Amino acid sequence: MPRLALVHTVPALIERFRPLFAQALPDWQSYNIADESLLQDTIRDGSPSEVTVRRLAAYVCGAAEAGADAIVVTCSSLGDATDALRPLIPVPLFRIDRGMAAAAVTRAPRIGVLATLSTTLGPTSRLIRTEATIAGRDCTVIDRVCDGAFERLMVGDRSGHDENVRAAFGELATRVDIVVLAQASMAGALTSAEPTTVPVLTSPELGVSYIATQLAAA
Numbered sequence: 458m459p460r461l462a463l464v465h466t467v468p469a470l471i472e473r474f475r476p477l478f479a480q481a482l483p484d485w486q487s488y489n490i491a492d493e494s495l496l497q498d499t500i501r502d503g504s505p506s507e508v509t510v511r512r513l514a515a516y517v518c519g520a521a522e523a524g525a526d527a528i529v530v531t532c533s534s535l536g537d538a539t540d541a542l543r544p545l546i547p548v549p550l551f552r553i554d555r556g557m558a559a560a561a562v563t564r565a566p567r568i569g570v571l572a573t574l575s576t577t578l579g580p581t582s583r584l585i586r587t588e589a590t591i592a593g594r595d596c597t598v599i600d601r602v603c604d605g606a607f608e609r610l611m612v613g614d615r616s617g618h619d620e621n622v623r624a625a626f627g628e629l630a631t632r633v634d635i636v637v638l639a640q641a642s643m644a645g646a647l648t649s650a651e652p653t654t655v656p657v658l659t660s661p662e663l664g665v666s667y668i669a670t671q672l673a674a675a
Contacts, residue, residue, distance in 0.1 A: 459527070461487040462520035464513070466496035466532040470641055474531065477661055481669040485526075490516050496532055499576050505538045514542055521548050527672055529553060533572075533640050533660065536580035549675065554581055555588070556667025557637055557660045562589040562596050564656065565634035570600035571625055572639035573607035573618070581639040600639075601629050610642060622646035630655045 461478065465471060468491040478487050495513060499505050505513070513535055520528050527549040530539040539552040558581070561568050568585055572578050578600045589596040606621035622643055629636055637658045638644060644659040 458484065458486045460525050461485045462523075462525035462528045463487060463489050464516050464520070464528065464530045464532075465489060465491040466493055466499075466535070467491075467642055468493065470531055473641065473644070473661060474665070477665040481665045482672065485672075490520065492516065496534060499534050500574060504576060504579070505535055509535075510538045510541070513538055514545070517542055517546055517550060521546055527551070527668075529664075529668060531641055533581055534574060534576040536577075536584060549672065551664075551668050551671070552584075553641060553664040553668075554584060554639065554660045556663040556665070557658050558584045558588045559592070559667065560663050561585055561635055561637050561658055562592050562594045564658075566595060567597050567599065567633040567635075569629040569633035569636040569655075570598060570639050571603060571622065571629055571636055571643070572600070573603045573610070573622065573643060574640065575602050577639045578602060581637070585637070599629065599633055601625055606643075619646040626657075 461482065463474060471489045471491065495509055498509050517528055525548060529551045531553045533554045536552045536554060539550060543550045562585060570578060570581050582598045582600050585598050603621045603625040606618045609617035609621065626636060626647060633655060635656045641660050644661050647657055
């Protein structure tokens with residue numbers, strides 16, 4: 458049975474992804490690696506430092522050496538670092554938000570990117586522009602940070618986090634044709650809101666579907 462390694466910086470996401478991968482890749486065995494300090498240090502430094510990238514590389518290389526047949530990094534703030542490591546890894550290495558970005562550029566010309574961390578905006582926005590170029594699409598990206606939402610989530614205030622996300626979404630939705638939620642931790646924030654005025658894309662389901670398709674084609 459092939460093995461899939463998932464590298465997380467938010468341990469709570471382990472249970473978010475477990476059933477998704479079990480359904481999409483029933484013939485694969487998955488296991489999880491979690492290190493909150495990777496994200497904590499990225500937030501502190503404003504972007505992944507050389508030390509953080511080396512530490513991420515250690516986890517990814519270690520997974521490959523331990524026999525993983527594919528690896529997924531679920532932290533969007535580490536998306537650029539994941540892309541930089543890909544040529545060095547002997548097995549498929551995925552960032553979780555690529556499927557979402559690829560879907561967004563095919564659906565709308567004006568794409569809003571909503572994040573709860575400023576460290577995620579750059580990697581996600583750049584990824585969307587890259588996917589637009591690959592797809593031959595002329596897309597405009599407008600991004601926004603939900604101030605205070607991540608801090609609320611970190612102290613266990615999920616309802617406060619979701620309230621901040623909904624408020625920011627309402628403002629951004631008036632300027633774009635579609636909104637992507639840049640972090641997997643945001644995926645459930647709009648489920649209890651009224652029907653949204655523009656489509657919303659999230660990374661877990663789209664990311665898992667994209668990865669399953671890529672692995673099936675390999």
